[in-house]
Amino acid sequence: MEKKKFYITTPIYYPSDKLHIGHTYCTVATDAIARYKRLKGFDVMFLTGTDEHGQKIEEKAEEAGVTPQQFVDNIVTGERGVKDLWKLMNISNDRFIRTTDEYHVGAVQKIFKKMYDKGDIYKGAYAGKYCTPCESFWTESQLVDGKCPDCGRPVVDAQEEAYFFRLSKYADRVRDLLVNTDFLEPKSRVHEMVNNFIDPGLEDLCVSRTSFTWGVPVDFDPGHVVYVWVDALFNYTTALGLFNDKYDDYDEYWPADVHIVGKEIVRFHSIIWPAMLMSMDMPLPKKVFGHGWLLLDGGKMSKSKGNVVDPYLLSEKFGVDALRFFLMRTFPFGSDGNFSNELLIQTINTDLANTLGNLVSRTTAMVGKYFGGTLPAGSGATEDEKYLNDVYAQARESQSEVSLSFNFPEGDPVKYDVELITTALQMREKFEEQMESYAPHKALDEVFKLIDRANKYIDENAPWALAKDVEANGARLAHVLYNLLEATRLSGILLTPFMPESCGKLFDQIGAGEDVRTWDSAAQWGALHESTAVTKGENLFPRVDMEKALEELEQAEAAARKAVLPPIELEPQLTEQVDFDTFCKSDFRAVKVKACEAVKKSAKLLKFTLDDGTGTDRQILSGIHAWYEPEDLIGKTLVAIVNLPPRKMMGQESCGMLISAVHTEKGEEKLHLLMIDDAIPAGAKMC
Ligand code: ME8
Numbered sequence: 001m002e003k004k005k006f007y008i009t010t011p012i013y014y015p016s017d018k019l020h021i022g023h024t025y026c027t028v029a030t031d032a033i034a035r036y037k038r039l040k041g042f043d044v045m046f047l048t049g050t051d052e053h054g055q056k057i058e059e060k061a062e063e064a065g066v067t068p069q070q071f072v073d074n075i076v077t078g079e080r081g082v083k084d085l086w087k088l089m090n091i092s093n094d095r096f097i098r099t100t101d102e103y104h105v106g107a108v109q110k111i112f113k114k115m116y117d118k119g120d121i122y123k124g125a126y127a128g129k130y131c132t133p134c135e136s137f138w139t140e141s142q143l144v145d146g147k148c149p150d151c152g153r154p155v156v157d158a159q160e161e162a163y164f165f166r167l168s169k170y171a172d173r174v175r176d177l178l179v180n181t182d183f184l185e186p187k188s189r190v191h192e193m194v195n196n197f198i199d200p201g202l203e204d205l206c207v208s209r210t211s212f213t214w215g216v217p218v219d220f221d222p223g224h225v226v227y228v229w230v231d232a233l234f235n236y237t238t239a240l241g242l243f244n245d246k247y248d249d250y251d252e253y254w255p256a257d258v259h260i261v262g263k264e265i266v267r268f269h270s271i272i273w274p275a276m277l278m279s280m281d282m283p284l285p286k287k288v289f290g291h292g293w294l295l296l297d298g299g300k301m302s303k304s305k306g307n308v309v310d311p312y313l314l315s316e317k318f319g320v321d322a323l324r325f326f327l328m329r330t331f332p333f334g335s336d337g338n339f340s341n342e343l344l345i346q347t348i349n350t351d352l353a354n355t356l357g358n359l360v361s362r363t364t365a366m367v368g369k370y371f372g373g374t375l376p377a378g379s380g381a382t383e384d385e386k387y388l389n390d391v392y393a394q395a396r397e398s399q400s401e402v403s404l405s406f407n408f409p410e411g412d413p414v415k416y417d418v419e420l421i422t423t424a425l426q427m428r429e430k431f432e433e434q435m436e437s438y439a440p441h442k443a444l445d446e447v448f449k450l451i452d453r454a455n456k457y458i459d460e461n462a463p464w465a466l467a468k469d470v471e472a473n474g475a476r477l478a479h480v481l482y483n484l485l486e487a488t489r490l491s492g493i494l495l496t497p498f499m500p501e502s503c504g505k506l507f508d509q510i511g512a513g514e515d516v517r518t519w520d521s522a523a524q525w526g527a528l529h530e531s532t533a534v535t536k537g538e539n540l541f542p543r544v545d546m547e548k549a550l551e552e553l554e555q556a557e558a559a560a561r562k563a564v565l566p567p568i569e570l571e572p573q574l575t576e577q578v579d580f581d582t583f584c585k586s587d588f589r590a591v592k593v594k595a596c597e598a599v600k601k602s603a604k605l606l607k608f609t610l611d612d613g614t615g616t617d618r619q620i621l622s623g624i625h626a627w628y629e630p631e632d633l634i635g636k637t638l639v640a641i642v643n644l645p646p647r648k649m650m651g652q653e654s655c656g657m658l659i660s661a662v663h664t665e666k667g668e669e670k671l672h673l674l675m676i677d678d679a680i681p682a683g684a685k686m687c
Contacts, residue, residue, distance in 0.1 A: 002043075003041060003042060003043035004041075004042050004043065005042065005043050005044075005045070005252060005253055005257075006034075006037045006042040006043070006044045006045070006257050007044075007045045007047075007240075007253040007254070007255075007256040007257050008030060008033060008034050008037070008044065008045070008046050008047075008256070008257060008258050008259075008260065009030070009046075009047045009048070009236050009256055009258075009259050009260065010026055010027050010030045010047070010048040010093075010260055010261075011026065011051075011259075011260075011261050011262065011265060012048065012049040012050050012051040012097060012099065012232055012235050013048075013049075013050050013051060013082060014050070014051050014052075014054075014056065014057070015050045015051075015052060015057070015071075015072045015075035015076050015081075015082060016056050016057055016060050016075075017075070017308075018075065018080070018081070018310075019082055019085055019311070020301055020308035020309055020310065020311065021294060021301070021308070021309040021310070021311050021314070021327075021339060022262075022293060022294045022300075022301050022308075024085070024089060024311040024323075024327070025291075025294050025327050025331070026260065026261075026262055026291065027048060027086065027089065027091055028089060028091070028323075028324050028327050028328065029260060029291065029327070029328060029333060029440060030046065030048070030260045031046070031089075031090075031091045031092055031093070031324075031497075032324070032328055032440055032497045032498050033258075033260070033435065033438070033440070033497070034046040034092060034093075034497075035092060035496065035497035035500065036435050036497040038092075039493070039496065039497060039518075039519045040432075040519050041519060044094070045094050045095070045240075045249070045252075045253045046092060046093045046094050046095075047093060047094065047095045047096075047097065047235075047236065047239050048086065048091065048093045048095075048096060048097075049095075049096050049097030049098055049099070049235060049239065050072070050075075050076050050082055050096075050097075050098050050099065051099050051228065051231075051232040051235070052068075052072040052076070052098055052099045052100045053099055053100070053214055053215040053216065053225070053228045053231055053232075054135045054214065054215065054228035055132050055135065055209070055211075055212045055214070055228075056132055056133055056135060057071060057072060057214055058212050058213070058214035059132065061214075068214045069100065072098075072100065076098060080312060083096065085311060085312070088311075088312070088315060088320060089311065089315065089320055089323075089324065090320055090321075090324070090500055090501060092500075095239050095247075097235045097238070097239040099216075099231055099232060099235055101246075103238065103244035103245070103246035103247075104231075104234075104235060104238045104239075104244070105216050106243070106244060107234070107238040107242055107243035107244045108216045108226055108230070108231050108234055108238065109216060109217070109218070109219045109226075110243040111230075111234050111242075111243060111280065112207075112216075112218060112226050112230065113219070113220060114280060115165065115276065115279050115280065116163070116220070118279060119166075120165060120166045120169065120279040121163050121164065121165050121166075121207060122163065122164055122166070123161070123162075123163055123164075123221075124161075124162060124163070124164050124204075125159075125160070125161055125162065126158060126159065126160055126161075126162040126164075126206045127157075127158075127159045128140070128157075128158055128159075128206075129143060129155040129156070129157065129158065130155060130156055130157075130158035131148035131150065131151065131153060131155045131156075132156065133148075133151055133153055134148055134150050134151050134153075134264075135227075135228050135229065136148065136150060137158065137205070137206050138155060139203065143155065150264050151264075151300075158211070160209065160210045160211055161210055161224075162206045162207070162208050162209065162210070162224070163206075163207050163208040163218065163221075163224060164204040164205060164206055164207060165204060165205045165207045165230070165272075165275075165276065165279070166204055166279075167202050167203065167204050167205045167271070167272065167275050168201075168202050168203060168204050169275075170202075170274075170275035170278050170279065171198060171201075171202040173274075173275075173278055174198065174202075174270075174271055174274055174275050174278075175194060175198050175199075177274055177284070178190050178193055178194055178198070178270060178271075179194060182287065183270065183274070183284070183285075183286070183287060183288060184266070184270045184287075184288050184290070185287060185288075185289050185290070185334075185438065186289075186290065186334040188334075189263065189266050189270070189290045192266075193266065193267060193270055193271060197267060197271060198271065202271070205227075205272060206227065207226065207227040207230050208221075208224040208225065208226060208227055209224070209225050209227060210223050210224055210225075212225070213225060215227075215228060215231065216231050229268055229272065230276065233268065233269070233272065233273045233276065234276075236256055236259065236285070237250065237254060237282070240252075240253050240254055242254075254282075254283065255282075255283040255284060255285050255286060256285040256286065257285075257286050257287065258285070258286065258287040258288070258289055258438075259273075259285055259287070259288045259289070260289050260291065261288060261289070261290055261291070262290065262291055262292075262293060263290045263291065263292055263293065264293075266288065266290035269288045269290075270288050270290075273285075273288075289333075289334075289438050290334070291333050291334060292331070292332070292333070292334060292335040292336040292337060293336045293337075294309075294327075294331065294336075294337055294338075294339045295336055295337065295338050295339065296308075296309065296338070296339055296340075297338075298338065301339075309339060310557070310560060311323065313553070313556055313557065313560065314344065314553075317549065317552070317553065317556075318344065318345075318348060318544065318549075319502075320501065321498075321499035321500070321501055321502040322348050322352060322499075322541065323344070324498055324499060325347070325351070325352065325444075325495075325498050325499050326343075326344050326347045326348065328440045328441060328444060328498050329347060329351060329441060329444045329498075330343060330347055330441070331441065332439070332441050332442075333438055333439060333440055333441060334438070334439075341549075341550055341553050342546070342550065345544045345546050345549055345550070346546075348541065348543075348544050349543055349544055349546070351448065352540075352541035353541045353542060353543040353544070354543075355448065355451055355452065355455065356448075356451055356491070356495075356540075356541060357539065357540055357541035357542075357543075358455060359451055359454050359455055359458075359484070359487070359488055359491075360488055360506055360509060360510070360540060361536065361539060361540075362458060362484075363458075363481065363484040363485060363488055363510070363534075364509050364510065364534050364535065364536040364537070365536045366463050366464075366467075366481055366484075367481050367485070367534040368534065368535070368536050369467075370463070370467050370470070370477060370478075370481070371478065371481070373533055373534050373535060374531055374532070374533055374534065375478045375481060375482055375485075375530055375531065375532075375534075376474075376475075376478050376530075376531075377530065377531060378475065378478075378530070379475070379478035379479050379481070379482040379530050380479075380482055380526055380528070380529075380530035381482075381486075381525060381526025382479075384414075385417065385421055385525060385526060386526060388404075388418070388421055388422065388425065388525070389421075389425065389524060389525045389526060391404065392422075392425040392426070392523070393523070393524075396429065396523065404422075406418055413460070413461060413476070413480075416457055416460045416461060417479075417483060419453065419457075420450075420453055420454060420457050420483055420487060421483070421525050423449060423450050423453045424450050424486070424487055424490050424525055425523065425525055427446050427447065427449070427450050427490065427491075427494065427522075428490075428494065428519075428522045428523040429523075430446040431443045431446045431447060431494050434446065440498070443494075444495075444498065446494075447491050447494050447495055450487055450490065450491050451487070451491050453487070454484055454487035454488070454491075457480075457483065457484065457487070458484065461480045463477055463480055463481065466480065482528070482530055485510050485511075485512075485528055485532075485534065486525060486526065486527075486528050488506065488510050489507070489510055489512045489516060489517075489527075489528050490522055490525075492506045492507055492510075492512070492517070493517055493518070493519070493521065493522040494522060496517070502540050502541070505537065505538070505540055506540060508535075508537065509534065509535055509536065509537045509540075510528070510532070510534055511528075511529075511532030511533045511534050511535070512528055512532070513529075513532075515527075516528050516529075568663055568664070568665055569663065569664040569665075570663050570664075571662070571663075584687075585643075586641055586643070587641065587642050587643040587685070588639055588640070588641050588642075588659070588685070588686035588687075589612055589613065589639070589640060589642050589682075589683055589684065589685055589686065590613075590637055590638075590639060590676060590680045590681065590682055590683065590684040590686070591610040591611065591612045591613075591618065591620075591637070591638050591639070591640045591642075591658075591682060591683075592610065592611040592635070592636070592637050592638075592682045593608055593609075593610060593633050593634050593635060593636050593638065594609045594610060594611055594617065594634075595608070595609040595634065596608050596609070596630035596631070596633045596634055597630050598625055598630055599621065599649075599650050599652065600650075601650065602625075602649075602650050603625065603626075604623040604624070604625050604626065605621050605622070605623055605625060605649060605650060606621070606622055606623075606624055606625050606628065606630055606633075607619065607620075607621055607652060608620045608621070608622065608633075608658070610638075610640065610682075611682040611683075612640070612642060612682060612683055613681065613682040613683015613684070614683065618640075618642065618655055618656060619652070619653060619654065619655055620640060620654050620655060620656045620657065620658055621649045621650075621652060621654035622654075622657070622658045624658075624660065624671055624673065626671075627670075627671045627672075627673075628673065633673070635678075636673075636675050636678075637675065637676050637677065637678050637680055637682075638658050638659070638673055638674060638675060638676070639658070639659040639674045639676060639686060640656045640657060640658050640659065641656055641657050641659065642655070642656045643656075644656050644657055658673060658674075659673075659674045660672060660673050660674060661674060
């Protein structure tokens with residue numbers, strides 16, 4: 001039977017900076033969904049890539065003194081670039097598109113021409129605002145406090161001859177799509193789009209630029225480049241072969257089943273994208289899912305704020321799977337979530353080390369200790385348990401509810417077996433329901449219900465007590481351990497999309513072969529061969545020492561921050577001019593340090609007793625203790641401004657100010673007192 005197709009995409013990322021944990025979140029989520037669909041037997045096409053054109057890239061390249069192509073090549077294919085990151089994170093994309101790929105460029109030109117020929121793209125003049133970092137056009141009324149409504153940064157005036165797309169023509173159809181179908185989810189995003197963008201009136205969209213060149217040239221009008229979002233959005237179709245010979249599976253996979261995108265680009269995907277597809281008479285994607293942001297200290301991560309979290313650092317420290325798991329387990333996919341290193345370590349320790357890791361290591365250790373690694377024949381599912389399995393299988397088939405009631409005498413251990421097994425037999429369906437609603441965090445909750453139940457089952461059955469009398473309890477002990485292996489296997493199958501590598505190791509440890517790692521077998525209790533060889537291997541999820549790890553992370557993050565900081569930063573020069581007479585009113589003199597001591601209770605202040613040539617000592621306080629020890633300054637000749645009004649600091653008077661040179665080096669403030677030739681007498685005037 002031919003497999004059902006499933007086409008899923010991530011946004012294509014701007015290689016204007018190295019990617020951070022927010023991008024990783026989006027890609028890992030898409031990967032987990034793609035892997036889940038493959039597990040279910042779908043023929044999946046998973047596309048990701050990079051969106052390499054636009055003014056922002058052109059400007060960044062210029063700053064770096066390289067060509068735009070060299071600039072993006074470095075970030076996409078260079079060491080620790082985008083491709084390296086997805087490899088490290090075990091992303092299973094089937095295809096990777098770069099919008100600078102020739103086949104894509106040619107296809108975008110044809111697409112642009114087709115919409116132009118249809119009359120949906122026309123020439124006009126653009127006058128408005130442009131946010132370069134977001135590559136977004138805005139009207140005056142859309143600005144918030146005169147700034148970009150998406151990122152809050154300043155916008156620039158953009159005035160140029162441009163082509164426009166008749167977005168307004170498609171407003172009603174797009175509105176209908178959003179309001180009356182499940183095209184856009186979560187639903188909260190629909191209200192946002194309709195209320196903020198469609199109902200106030202959709203204006204035609206500027207779709208070409210002439211003020212820079214880094215883009216797809218409009219082939220019938222040299223000087224114009226296609227607006228980067230038009231170029232970018234069509235990647236989802238050119239990567240399948242639309243208008244190019246590079247690929248040939250457009251008919252197989254288009255329309256996409258889902259585009260996974262971050263909330264700030266929902267507008268492009270749910271309004272502009274369907275409108276352009278309508279113009280092209282192409283089928284619309286079935287769904288756009290707008291996920292939330294990972295925030296840091298309540299705000300969006302951004303390179304310019306210097307608060308990005310490096311996925312390389314975290315995966316090197318805690319392992320790729322632990323990071324993947326954390327991202328999916330902790331943050332509800334449709335909402336924003338606050339990232340913190342503490343939360344990451346807490347999740348690793350609670351869910352992975354204490355809960356899942358404990359189940360695996362205790363179970364495999366006990367099979368080893370009590371049975372030499374192989375359970376005896378007859379320890380597998382009982383006839384009653386097989387019956388239970390069939391009841392649930394039939395209910396799934398007929399889509400009906402199972403209603404069974406049991407009445408176990410107090411202390412009957414079969415009660416524990418039945419509770420464990422019924423939890424397990426319901427898990428896959430509940431998991432599936434959540435995954436199909438794009439709620440991976442809730443899907444994981446379902447798996448952890450079984451893992452928690454299994455850990456409780458260990459305590460209820462106390463295998464160590466059963467082992468004291470193997471003669472009498474050996475069969476029960478073996479059955480208890482078999483049930484634990486089964487619970488581990490079933491959980492492992494559903495955790496595989498999230499932690500592919502660790503789950504492979506988990507299966508190896510419990511002796512689960514390929515035939516019992518499948519989606520079908522995730523709903524079959526008793527499928528694990530009872531005489532399988534179990535080995536207690538490496539600890540799959542080691543516990544993390546929170547305090548130590550936080551300290552190490554802080555150091556590593558500080559070092560990484562320093563590495564990207566400019567080596568030397570200088571205060572900008574003042575542009576406001578002072579007239580000569582005003583300047584001459586400042587009296588700078590050579591002063592000699594007679595005594596110097598730290599001011600009590602102050603970490604910063606040093607108190608100087610200075611010879612200023614007048615015959616009377618001058619006292620100046622200066623906040624420079626971070627850079628100088630008092631004894632090192634005695635006898636030095638410095639420069640002071642002596643006609644500032646006296647002021648009190650920490651209860652002591654300061655008459656003047658010592659002059660220093662300041663700059664910032666790798667983010668650290670540096671200060672040097674101005675020291676002059678000792679041959680210069682105290683009191684000499686500087687002019
Ligand atoms: O938008 N938390 O590229 P991009 C969660 N080139 N997601 C985040 C995030 C965070 N802190 N920061 C970024 C673009 N993202 C376009 C896409 S598609 C045709 C073109 C997500 O590199 C962001 O929400 O700026 C977006 O979905 C994705 O990373 C790419 O962002």
